[in-house]
Amino acid sequence: MTATPAPRVTIKEVAARAGVSKGAVSLAFNQKPGLSEATRDRIFRAARELGWAPSPTARTLAGSRVDVVGLAICRPARLLGLEPFYMEFVSGVESVLTEHSCSLLLRLVRSLEEEVGLQESWWRGRQIGGSILVDFRADDPRVATVERLGMPVVAVGHPSLTGSLTSVWTEDATAVTEAVRYLAALGHRRIARVGGAAALGHTSMRTAAFDEAARALELAGAWQVATDYSGEAGARATRSLLTAAAPDRPTAIVYDNDIMAVAGLAVAAEMGLSVPDDVSLLAWDDSQLCRITHPPLSAMSHDVHGFGAEAARTLFGVITGDGPGSHPVPTPVLTPRGSTAPPKV
Amino acid sequence: MTATPAPRVTIKEVAARAGVSKGAVSLAFNQKPGLSEATRDRIFRAARELGWAPSPTARTLAGSRVDVVGLAICRPARLLGLEPFYMEFVSGVESVLTEHSCSLLLRLVRSLEEEVGLQESWWRGRQIGGSILVDFRADDPRVATVERLGMPVVAVGHPSLTGSLTSVWTEDATAVTEAVRYLAALGHRRIARVGGAAALGHTSMRTAAFDEAARALELAGAWQVATDYSGEAGARATRSLLTAAAPDRPTAIVYDNDIMAVAGLAVAAEMGLSVPDDVSLLAWDDSQLCRITHPPLSAMSHDVHGFGAEAARTLFGVITGDGPGSHPVPTPVLTPRGSTAPPKV
Structure with missing residues (x-):
């Protein structure tokens, strides 16, 4: 490993040797556009030959x-x-x-x-x-x-x-409320939510909003499960929700991200349940994952x-x-x- | 925004005010374990009161x-x-x-x-x-x-x-060869590969190894498509490969990552083709995605x-x-x- 020498040489000397302005040296070391490859190379060569390096605090604002x-x-x-x-x-x-x-x-x-x-x-x-x-x-x-x-x-x-x-x-609360209202408008009366990590502030807000919406819509059944956001946890939660006997089973599930919804879709297939005929699934975040499954996943789309x-x-x-x-x-x-x-x- | 004052005060003075060793101050500012919360807080308070901050190059090796x-x-x-x-x-x-x-x-x-x-x-x-x-x-x-x-x-x-x-x-070449040999051992004679970005060195190696394996095994058909690694590109490549008439169509496809294989699985479902009965799919990298699809995806597993x-x-x-x-x-x-x-x- 080579030690970089302390900056005793000044930027002015580097600029002079490279035949450019001090501003050009600064542009080169700060990765700014506007210099040709040849000029940039000449500047780095001059700096190397003189043993100059920019001060670590060169590009600073208020220190x-x-x-x-x-x-x-x-x-x-x-x-x-x-x-x-x-x-x-x-x-x-x-x-x-x-x-x-x-x-x-x-x-x-x-x-x-x-x-x-x-x-x-x-x-x-x-x-x-x-x-x-x-x-x-x-x-x-x-x-x-x-x-x-x-x-x-x-x-x-x-x-x-x-x-x-x-x-x-x-506005997580608004979005959760819209998700539950949409599923209720389709006719679902038993709705579950597979949520994220319980300790996070936005998870608490979603949980409260879901409870509130379920109450306001007088749903016959409302379930919420906390997970760690992983596909495995989403699969486990879905399996547990869907193995209950029919009246105690949700007909629609909303997930706090998309990978858990993809996992939920696989669990439904594994259990011989058809999506959306037997159970509706609604994802969150909506990365490309939701568009490449079959059927493609409905989602609360969020441009992350x-x-x-x-x-x-x-x-x-x-x-x-x-x-x-x-x-x-x-x-x-x-x-x-x-x-x-x-x-x- | 507050300017951080220049470090005129020494670490020794900070240590003295906090009632700790210089080493303890160093531990606190370098986020090392071994200090109680109370000690750490006392050190940061002392540093703040004295207007001391570690030099930006304090934790350096050969500069x-x-x-x-x-x-x-x-x-x-x-x-x-x-x-x-x-x-x-x-x-x-x-x-x-x-x-x-x-x-x-x-x-x-x-x-x-x-x-x-x-x-x-x-x-x-x-x-x-x-x-x-x-x-x-x-x-x-x-x-x-x-x-x-x-x-x-x-x-x-x-x-x-x-x-x-x-x-x-x-060893990408070894892995590609193993993938092709496995599919050939199952009886596949027409095999395609949906590859990654053509400009990358490891993609070229996989491409050459696939060609070599196809030749050595005297496959009846071998296709390779370059993509940008996205699910959309994987879906497009799969659709194009599977819409050819039966003798010009692969019966097995190996992908350069897993998200393209998941997309390929959705394309097969969309086209009414059964996996693995009508076409076998083999993923690469093997993130959790491969385990949460239905059927779960066979993969060249790589602990990324x-x-x-x-x-x-x-x-x-x-x-x-x-x-x-x-x-x-x-x-x-x-x-x-x-x-x-x-x-x-």
Whole structure:
């Protein structure tokens, strides 16, 4: 391994040797467009020959890097790879960061307490210009820390959970209510929901909204099951719901993501039940998975990629001070496909 | 936004005020375990009161950060969110980084040339202690740059593509050959492969191995289609292969990932073809998707999470100088499930 020498040489000398302006050297090292390959190569060669490297804090705003944005996710590593949501969200974040020649500093943490310390360390260590905070819980410990540090963040969560932080969110309660009303309008009187992790703030909101809608519509049966969002857990929950005797069995199931709905569809097939004749299934998030099953899955469609992009855009607004402030992203909308229909019985 | 003051105060003063050792302050700011919540809080409070922050280059080895590892991916942002492979790979990388209190600096790039500049800039800017390089092509421009910089990397790719770099790889040719031999042993004489992006080095190797196996087994028909790895592309390729008249139609299809195989299964259902009676389907990678379809998909199983973890472990070995060096990870193995059987005709 080669040590990079300390930057004693100045950027001016590098520019002179490469025969370009200081601005061009800066463009090259900050990965900005506008230079030819040849010029860029000449600049890197000159820098190498002189042993020059940009100061680690060169691209900073008020002392912190603006070309790196932090994201800590509190999930087991294994689960992160299984659920399409986070990768789509991250891909949306990256689509905006790329426009700004910005990188994402990604870290898995085991607890929100660990994340609190990490964010403080990233910020104080000048490793990031701001952070995207996700998966808010009631009384979330990150709110006070971020307020105290004056660190630029965007909170991805409902304002009832995110204190004074600038936030973006989906109206989960509205979407759950629409899902239940749609199934009830088809004639379903026994409806189940296979939900996500119970500790998450937005899960609680969906649970409360489902209860409320079931009461308002005077459903004959309403069931809710908490899972870890994995396909296996979705399959287990579906099998357990559908093995009950007919009157105690839901005729429609709504899922908190799409991979659990795909798993539910396979369980119905395995049990010899026809979808949607014997049971209607309604997915959430609506990644491409929902369109490639047979029948294709009806879903509460949510542009998760766009959600990630909007979170990143809002964070840049917070950093530069001219952002849109807190606002919801579009509420998931019902996209009926082949997996929902009036009950046969 | 609050500016973080320059570090004039020393770590010794922070330690004294918090009533701890300098080592404890270092542990707190580097997110290492071993401190109680109360001690950690006291240290952060003392640092805040004194206006102290760790130097951005505090945790460095030979001048570069060792708590950050780089990963640039050359894919459109949208596609990144669709394919399970990268999220599983990243989750495996993160599982090892977490053990080392290390973060991942992630960036999407539009070309390998952009990545070359980015890696140089990250390394010279002391933002990373090393990088994980993926998606190697023939005559990959990253090899020479990394050799010149003496930058620690692990190359995820076959040694024939990665020059003198320390690399980890899967024996793709061996696995493709096994897949074709298995289908031929079931009695299939007309076999197709729905492959990944043609420009990637490992895709070329799989393509050559498939041709070779088809020749050696004297198959009556062998087809290969290049795609972009998306479910939509997999569905299109499957539809096109299966709409040919019977003698010009494959009776078995092997896919380069799993989401394309799931899409292929839906296309067969849509066309009224039974799997495996009318056509056998064999997936690759084998994420949980393959186990939640009906029938479950036979697959060339590859522990992608473990592959990511091994890449990260190998990189730490390169950084510390006592790693295992270049080595393959376990070759994907055949996992027969319900989607493959002898042809009916």
